[in-house]
Amino acid sequence: MRKNIVAGNWKMNNDLSESKKLVKGIKKAIKKKELKNTRVIVSPTYVSLNAVVKKAKKSAIEVAAQNMHQADSGAYTGEISADMLKSVGVKIVILGHSERREYFGETDALLAEKVDQALKNKLEIIFCFGEKLEDRKNDNHFKVVESQIKNALFHLEAKPWKNIVLAYEPVWAIGTGETASPEQAQEMHAFIRNLVTNKYDAKVADNVSILYGGSVKPANAKEIFSKQDVDGGLIGGAALKTEDFVALIDAI
Numbered sequence: 001m002r003k004n005i006v007a008g009n010w011k012m013n014n015d016l017s018e019s020k021k022l023v024k025g026i027k028k029a030i031k032k033k034e035l036k037n038t039r040v041i042v043s044p045t046y047v048s049l050n051a052v053v054k055k056a057k058k059s060a061i062e063v064a065a066q067n068m069h070q071a072d073s074g075a076y077t078g079e080i081s082a083d084m085l086k087s088v089g090v091k092i093v094i095l096g097h098s099e100r101r102e103y104f105g106e107t108d109a110l111l112a113e114k115v116d117q118a119l120k121n122k123l124e125i126i127f128c129f130g131e132k133l134e135d136r137k138n139d140n141h142f143k144v145v146e147s148q149i150k151n152a153l154f155h156l157e158a159k160p161w162k163n164i165v166l167a168y169e170p171v172w173a174i175g176t177g178e179t180a181s182p183e184q185a186q187e188m189h190a191f192i193r194n195l196v197t198n199k200y201d202a203k204v205a206d207n208v209s210i211l212y213g214g215s216v217k218p219a220n221a222k223e224i225f226s227k228q229d230v231d232g233g234l235i236g237g238a239a240l241k242t243e244d245f246v247a248l249i250d251a252i
């Protein structure tokens with residue numbers, strides 16, 4: 001059965017000591033919670049990964065990297081490989097975030113390579129995608145999401161899908177305070193699950209967690225998370241404060 005997930009993407013926020021403080025606060029706050037079917041993931045910057053992995057030990061918190069290079073190693077100044085992530089205890093990587101696509105030119109083809117590299121290295125992937133505002137205005141949102149998923153993931157066999165989490169993040173809702181309505185989120189999540197069913201089968205589709213991301217906060221989380229095909233959230237702004245992040249875990 002698929003899991004619910006609350007994942008915090010810290011983006012380029014929090015230096016080393018702030019990262020340690022935040023993970024320590026979350027660890028303390030969730031210590032006595034019965035999380036049952038819910039996974040809690042935090043994603044600090046590269047420089048804090050090792051420290052956060054250590055602080056998260058003996059807790060339910062898992063740690064993800066925000067990106068990764070597609071090559072094994074080599075002359076790629078400033079980049080980080082899958083092996084390097086594994087060497088500091090990271091088992092999950094976020095790929096395809098809209099900020100990577102927008103500001104760093106990451107294309108579906110590049111993301112397909114990164115997906116293969118992550119899976120080859122037995123890393124779990126939180127794969128992000130979502131339409132821009134003009135796509136939604138032009139009623140192209142389903143087409144855009146379908147092609148992002150097909151181009152980066154549908155070359156895979158069914159088996160690796162146990163290491164894939166999908167994150168639908170409409171670009172117009174990220175960091176804008178604008179949220180997709182629970183109905184809009186459910187409509188898209190059901191569409192995505194149906195795509196996976198048609199390409200693979202109902203078992204693969206039922207087992208994949210599909211997260212919603214885009215201005216999720218304590219005030220709107222419960223309603224969004226309550227939708228049938230929404231299995232939690234990928235959270236930016238509200239993941240930076242212990243109380244807000246913990247409130248989102250409580251909202252699942």
Ligand code: PEP
Nearest residue numbers: 174175213214215236237
């Ligand atoms: C994100 O960056 O993945 C995100 C959803 O950000 P925010 O929650 O701030 O909109």
